[in-house]
Amino acid sequence: MMDYFELTDEQKAFQTLAREFAQRHIKPIAADIDRMDVHESFPWDMLKEAHKIGLKNLALPKEYGGMEADALTQVIITDELAFVDATCAKTISQCWKIPYQLVRHGTKDQQDRFLSAMRDNPTYMIASATTEPDFGSDNMLPYEGVEGGLKLSVKRTEDGYILNGIKHFIALGGVASLYIVKGRTNLNAPVRHGTSSFLVPKETPGFSVTAQHDKVGFRAYPNGQLAFQDVYVPKENLLGCRENFDTRGGPFAGWNDLELSSTAMGIARAAFVAALGYAKDRIQGGKAIIDHQAVSGLLADMYMDIQAGRSLVWQTARELSRGNRDTMLSLSSARFATKVVLKVTQDALSIFGGSGVMKELPVEKYVRDALIFIHLADGPTNQVKLGNLLKRPE
Amino acid sequence: MNILVCVKQVPDPEAPLTQFTMDASGTKIIPAVSVASVVSPFDENAIEAALQLKETHGGKVTVLSLGSLASQEALKRGTRMGADDAILVEGNDLPEPDPQVTAFILAEAIKKIGDIDLVLCGRQAADWDQGQVGCAMADYLDFSYISIVNKIDVFDKILRINRLTEDGYEIMEVSLPAVLTVTNEINQPRLTTVAGILKTTKMKIPTWSLSDIGVDPLILAEHSNPMELKKLYIPEVQVECQIVGGETPEDAALSLVGLLRSKKII
Numbered sequence: 001m002m003d004y005f006e007l008t009d010e011q012k013a014f015q016t017l018a019r020e021f022a023q024r025h026i027k028p029i030a031a032d033i034d035r036m037d038v039h040e041s042f043p044w045d046m047l048k049e050a051h052k053i054g055l056k057n058l059a060l061p062k063e064y065g066g067m068e069a070d071a072l073t074q075v076i077i078t079d080e081l082a083f084v085d086a087t088c089a090k091t092i093s094q095c096w097k098i099p100y101q102l103v104r105h106g107t108k109d110q111q112d113r114f115l116s117a118m119r120d121n122p123t124y125m126i127a128s129a130t131t132e133p134d135f136g137s138d139n140m141l142p143y144e145g146v147e148g149g150l151k152l153s154v155k156r157t158e159d160g161y162i163l164n165g166i167k168h169f170i171a172l173g174g175v176a177s178l179y180i181v182k183g184r185t186n187l188n189a190p191v192r193h194g195t196s197s198f199l200v201p202k203e204t205p206g207f208s209v210t211a212q213h214d215k216v217g218f219r220a221y222p223n224g225q226l227a228f229q230d231v232y233v234p235k236e237n238l239l240g241c242r243e244n245f246d247t248r249g250g251p252f253a254g255w256n257d258l259e260l261s262s263t264a265m266g267i268a269r270a271a272f273v274a275a276l277g278y279a280k281d282r283i284q285g286g287k288a289i290i291d292h293q294a295v296s297g298l299l300a301d302m303y304m305d306i307q308a309g310r311s312l313v314w315q316t317a318r319e320l321s322r323g324n325r326d327t328m329l330s331l332s333s334a335r336f337a338t339k340v341v342l343k344v345t346q347d348a349l350s351i352f353g354g355s356g357v358m359k360e361l362p363v364e365k366y367v368r369d370a371l372i373f374i375h376l377a378d379g380p381t382n383q384v385k386l387g388n389l390l391k392r393p394e
Numbered sequence: 395m396n397i398l399v400c401v402k403q404v405p406d407p408e409a410p411l412t413q414f415t416m417d418a419s420g421t422k423i424i425p426a427v428s429v430a431s432v433v434s435p436f437d438e439n440a441i442e443a444a445l446q447l448k449e450t451h452g453g454k455v456t457v458l459s460l461g462s463l464a465s466q467e468a469l470k471r472g473t474r475m476g477a478d479d480a481i482l483v484e485g486n487d488l489p490e491p492d493p494q495v496t497a498f499i500l501a502e503a504i505k506k507i508g509d510i511d512l513v514l515c516g517r518q519a520a521d522w523d524q525g526q527v528g529c530a531m532a533d534y535l536d537f538s539y540i541s542i543v544n545k546i547d548v549f550d551k552i553l554r555i556n557r558l559t560e561d562g563y564e565i566m567e568v569s570l571p572a573v574l575t576v577t578n579e580i581n582q583p584r585l586t587t588v589a590g591i592l593k594t595t596k597m598k599i600p601t602w603s604l605s606d607i608g609v610d611p612l613i614l615a616e617h618s619n620p621m622e623l624k625k626l627y628i629p630e631v632q633v634e635c636q637i638v639g640g641e642t643p644e645d646a647a648l649s650l651v652g653l654l655r656s657k658k659i660i
Contacts (some may be wrong), residue, residue: 010594010595012590013591014588014591016586017586017588017591019584024585052587053587053588054587054588055588056589067588
């Protein structure tokens, strides 16, 4: 698919790097890890290779081994990786996103301890633990009622905190080395203003991973259930050594939406390319099925949607790279990309006919992987957020 | 050990045949605009071999190319893989294919760089596939020469190499300085790295003209290859399908191997 964005030489080089990395280290394993038991499927070797060439730590500050890659560079790379496999792409992009909490809010001591580990240890990853079985969207809408939002119990001690409770659906749960755990330190304030972040290394006594969620798509991307039983956190592991602040926001806010939307567009492009190739080869009615108008029309609409989505996502990323945070644009990117990936993957399935649902072909995986974006990137939460922003006076 | 790797930028040999057309004179193949320019694949093997030798034995790796300014991309690729330096000799409108002229110019550039222990090239470039530049260059440099190398071990100033033959390989020893051409069995070229890409972002690649290396364009004809290009054409692809079977998978495999050997494909 032609790129009409003017990329710098450096961005083109990163695009090539991502494309080649995906072909060499992701493509050979993608189908297998999708089918494996979720307790065994994490692609550790792929992660080590990503670390070796500097891809895993791309977004970290230079002193911690990164290059502080801007949003557009990250989008370009994510798109290429997700084209081959969304789960490996998401694993790597999560390594760019979550450490940002430490970069922005951590003390120098915390950064030295944990970001250095990211830099030096090929398999070191950081997860962020917010969602609980009874509280998901409540944590994000935002919801101003004090009774809403996460309820992980936090008790202060003389020199730290004791955590008790459960988190679930936690990305990289079970494979991360450090967890940034959100807990309420002020139950009289809304969740956004009364939550603190605790740095919990995986070996902390009382901390355990009690389940690995088995999902319909993104199967090799771990989401874990975490249990905290009298987990002691020393005060030097309170993020930023301060309580009650929202870690969201800041210069890189909006990246979450772009990460999801660029992953979605990579999947959509893969589904389109697969469907286009199939339509040119499959002969029915005496000709290639692309010569039947119903099929070529479908492909034409898929192409149009992908170019539109890709343009929106990349332009939003470019703006963020220039320092122009536009929350409405980034929310729109995430929502539009979700609509595109759902439509395109299902249209691809339709073009493949009966073969589409067979596991030996890749299309059914694209459809399954696309379903994740319904709640992650679109859905009522983001629609409400965007609607709320529109209500603001101009 | 100071190693120099000659690299050539070529149209992507993996691009479909339909992306290429003939020019009006019938002497040039024109790739479509969408065909990427890449480092000739065997040259990437040469870069990788050089980097592995450097990592084991120390020294420096320089990549050198003769071509238009666009060839800087090939040199950047080598740098992104880990080469220390890159140099371009600008050679526009040189006749192609003319491996003797190419070899002469590259040899003069290598003499100007100086202090080179080992020159590595890919066994043949992916456009003309002639495989002559390496040996001609060795002749101009008065270096030892071995072609189609798939293993290099270093013992002080002596190299022990494996050289591919039709039905196996030879083990040879050669003293430095030397020119070797390498084949793809020698290694799998590494990917570029983030650090390598950042290094090339602000990189200015020294670009030498022919006069910078003391080459008078008027004398190039003396070194020119007397070869005459008789005909250049894009072959028509004909597809034949032959089913090779056997009572068991092992029998089928044996039949297939025999057939491929009889057609000298393997």
